[in-house]
Amino acid sequence: MPPTVTLAVTRYRPEQESEPALQNYEVPFRKDWVVLDALNYIKDRLDGSLSFRWSCRMGVCGSCGMMVNGSPKLTCAAFLSDYFPGPIHVEPLQYFPVVRDLVVDITDFMRKLKKVKPWIIRKEEKPLAEGEYLQTPDQLDTYKQFSMCINCLLCYSACPIYGLEPSFIGPAAIALAQRYNMDSRDEAARERLEILSEHDGIWQCTFVGECTKVCPKNVDPAGAIQQYKLTGAAHWFKSLLLPWGTK
Amino acid sequence: MVRPITPFLWVLFSAGGTIAALLFPVHLFLSGLAFPLGWLEAPSYDFLHGLIKHPVTRLYLFVLIAFPLFHWAHRFRYTLYDVLQLKHLSGLIAVLCYGAALAGSATVAYTVWNIP
């Protein structure tokens, strides 16, 4: 008998139940399989009604985030062999409203992301004739780590502050704001600071640090947030002591 | 803008935390364990009394006590929000925490100012 492993998957069908329920599936255990492969096996051969998101299956699109044995993971990067003999619990991403089965609604994050203006803003665009913006490798180095974010939202699922206070702007949004603040081509750091210094901005963070632990791309959002707190505090003092110098 | 005071409170928290981290272990070990238990010879009353008269010592004492109190106020406030989920009492908690820290700091300031 080829080895198998049990996946205990959370099902939620709003048209027939008011609370999620657990359903067990027996899938073949293959050493090179990830949880996503197991889920696709379930959908292809065992239960076509199972709903879940996935796309690139190689850890760059950020679609397949789910809770695997209580930890937020990209299911395309969670090997079955790491959880053998199981059972492996697969649940929808924590702290997000569940639409169906393993699919969560991420409109809240999309709204917050837009709020921090994650694009290059300049007071005046350089005319095309002047050529491209130049940037040294050192300048790139200051923000490169934060640019690795794939918006997978594992950090939101790991952040207890976000769980307790859904209005908190969250790790990824702040890290992405920092990515643009530190970009030498950008000139909107002040603008973003006003947005992020609001009540539900960076000051809600108490540096639990779980976000950095679960990030699959080593973005270190916790580091981004602490650095931003320093910047925000420095700016606060500057505007207090030198109100004319902070335009 | 100066309006949100949170950055300032965070700086107090950071300063207090740094002072507590750097200086409290040695002070607590000496005053709380080594001297009472006789592991090391405690400084005499006269020596300490002479030491605190110095203006630098007075400033040191103020910084040593006041800032960590504000560190506690800020951190404890957020602990109550997150652990006990008392966010709905946020106004009251903030007043109690920072108020207590202010009271403590005022007491230290008054005491060091009035050292004979």
Added chain:
Amino acid sequence: MSAEVHYTPYHPKWYRRRVSVWWWLQKGSYTTFVLRELTSVFVAFFALVFLWQLRALVQGQEAYAHFLVRLRTPLFLTVNSVALLFVLFHAITWFNLAPKAMVVRVRGRRVPDWIIAGLNYLAWLFLSGAVAWILLRG
């Protein structure tokens, strides 16, 4: 069709799980975090003990002697020992996390975390030594 689409934030069929009051006991790292935050209580405790000591010093020799007697009671010795453990935990976590906030760039490259943390530990050693030296002189 040029009708504008409105997405309502609240959807009655979506399932929202309420976060338990015991969320911090469900994961080791969460519990460690809460313990770290609770060190602030012991920091405040010692700040107040220190204040008490200061006031006793100012009030005179008898008051100070009375203070020393209280400090020698088993209750205080126990509480102070526990407080010392928590304060040490605070110090270690604080120094280890300091590099995350203090990013120093030298000639375009970021100074490694262990150097920043190491500098903090050195400062800690130096200051502790200085305080001990002063207090052990008298």
